[in-house]
Amino acid sequence: MNEQLKDFLTIDDFDVEGKTVLFRADINSVVINGKVQMKERIEENAKTIRELSAKRAKVVILAHQGRAGGDDFLPLDQHAQLLRNFVDLKYVDDIMGPVARAAIKNLNEGEVLLLDNVRMLAEETLDRTPEEHAKSIFVTRLASLADIYINDAFSVAHRSHASVVGFPKVLDAGIGRLMERELMALGRAVIDIKRPVVYVLGGAKPEEVFDIMEFALEKGVDSILTTGVIGSFFLYAKGVIPLKVDNLLFEHVGRARRIANRGGRRIKYPWDVAIEVNGRRKEIPLDEVRANQRIYDIGEITCEKYGEIIKNARTVIMKGPAGAxxxxxxxxxxxKIFKAIADSDAFSLLGGGHTSAAISEVGMNRQEMDNVHVSLAGGAFLRYLLGKPLPGIEVLKKR
Incomplete structure (x- = not known):
């Protein structure tokens, strides 16, 4: 067994035939003008659901969409239609009421039932311990109708929510296939590390990336390649490009300066950048960048230099796109960064929602990225990288 999975039960450890399996999925997706978009999470979760159905389990799917109050907070009827592209299923617009409980009781072997958005229950997101969630009305009502709990939603493993941490306290529990792949890949990138280790960090969330940088430097990372907004902060911090008064920028730049001083030559910054002139791309050297000028991408020289560093790496971790x-x-x-990673012999882990979305958006074929794992998680991916415990993972460890 893989070292990263030794603490967990998997689907292989259960005889699911004829058993009712509560399956925590993550089919949370992008919503555009009220329409739920087909995303990789839906297809990947469907694979495990199909496997359980083929093994004659009675599968009850627990899932969420959005957060209360948000424009993307919706019932799961559209998700049911999208899932039907991959697996036959029933859907009820109920979670633990009479309709839901009757539907669960009436399931036949191999049938699949999707319940409504679990975040419509106030109990789901209360700040409680696993033991407290296990005593909730939601968990006690559904657990009494089930035999096994399987969690395949790594992307919500950082949340101590009822559907994530409550059921494993009262049912035999294990991890699904998607969770298996996530844990194995993260283990290769964080625990069983092969050096040189290179981090490629960009995007537009400086607080998250700064946390990763500080942790990576502490753990002895070999190189950190900065891109996107993050790269700009370090260029400001080093005084390479001018900065006008901006209190929020100053705060981020101050932290970037402290990290730069600590990281020294291990932290790499762009050599050239791309700006917009009359609606078109123009690459310029750093000494031509004006104060607070919007930088949209890294330039060709930077791509080539970063590509060489990635080529010689044995482990690459990427979070955030290199530009707009x-x-x-x-x-x-x-x-070009994706292409360098795909061509490298290194094991590469790519995480964060924007990173995953960018792969398809820029025309990369995931099938050609042989030694690359693309994590479908955001917050959970970040916490794992930082060595922080995830409630939804801890509760699944063998008791």
Whole structure:
């Protein structure tokens, strides 16, 4: 057995035939104008659901969409339609009421039932311990109708929610296939590390990336390649490009300066950048960047230098795109980084929602990225990288 999975039960450890399996999925997706979009999470979760159905389990899916109050907070009827592209299932617009309980009781072997958005229950997101959640009305009502709990939603493993941590306290519990792959890949990148280790960090969430950088430096990372907004902060911090008064920028730049001083030559910064002139891409050297000028991407020279570093790595961890990839003119840097990673012999772990979305957006074929694992998680991916415990993982460890 893989070392990363030794503490967990998997589907292989259960005889699921004829058993009712509560399956925590993550089919949370992008919503555009009220329409739920087909995303990889839905397809990947469907694979495990299909396997359980084929093994004659009675599968009850627990899932969420959005957060209360948000525009993307919706019932799961659209998700049911999208899932039906991969697996036959029933859907009820109920979670633990009479309709849901009757539907669970009436399931035949091999049938699949999707319940409604679990976040419509106030109990789901209360700040409680696993033991407290296990005593909730939600958990006690559904657990009494089930035999086994399987969690395949690594992306919510950082949340101590009822559907994530409550059921493992009262049912035999294990991890699904998607969770298996996530844990094995994260283990290779964080625990069983092969050096040189290279982090490629970009995107537009400086607080998260700064946390990763500080942790990576403490653990002895070999190189950190900065891109995107993150790269700009370090260029400001080093005084390479000018900065006008901006209190929020100053705060981020101050932290970047402290990290730069600590990281020294291990932290790499862009050599050239791309700006927008009359709606078109223009690559310029750093000494031509004006104060607070918007930088949209890394330039060709930077792509080549970063590509060489990635080529010689044995482990690559990437979070965040290299530039404004949504604009075709500025997708070049992100695509070249992806291409360098795909061509490298290193094991690579790519995480964060924008990173995953960018792969398809810039025209990369995931099938050609042989030695690359793309994590479908955001917050859980970040916490794992930082060595922080995940409630949804801890509760699944063998008791």
């Amino acid at each position: 990839y949504e604009k075709k003119e500025f997708a070049k840097g992100t695509k």
